Amino acid sequence: MATPYKPGVEQTPAEKIEYLKFLEERVAWISWREPIRMNDMRNHKGLGCRICIAKFGIVGENIKFLPSSLEAHNQHLREYHHLVVA
Numbered sequence: 001m002a003t004p005y006k007p008g009v010e011q012t013p014a015e016k017i018e019y020l021k022f023l024e025e026r027v028a029w030i031s032w033r034e035p036i037r038m039n040d041m042r043n044h045k046g047l048g049c050r051i052c053i054a055k056f057g058i059v060g061e062n063i064k065f066l067p068s069s070l071e072a073h074n075q076h077l078r079e080y081h082h083l084v085v086a
């Protein structure tokens with residue numbers, strides 16, 4: 001079964017929500033909406049988005065641009081993934 005994500009094609013807000021539903025149904029043991037702590041060799045630390053990692057993979061060079069607080073991660077979920085979070 002193909003995933004509802006096509007690499008290189010920006011998803012619409014509805015498709016992003018559909019993609020998260022797909023992840024939550026198929027890989028239910030992962031807390032997709034919780035961030036994951038990441039750091040790189042240069043000691044940049046950040047909170048990675050599991051949904052984005054599932055889509056795009058881990059690119060070490062981008063760690064310095066990751067959110068550093070839960071509040072910033074939640075803002076990413078609201079603005080990029082169109083989720084309603086506190």
Ligand SMILES: [Zn+2]
Nearest residue numbers: 049051052080
């Ligand atoms: Zn994300």
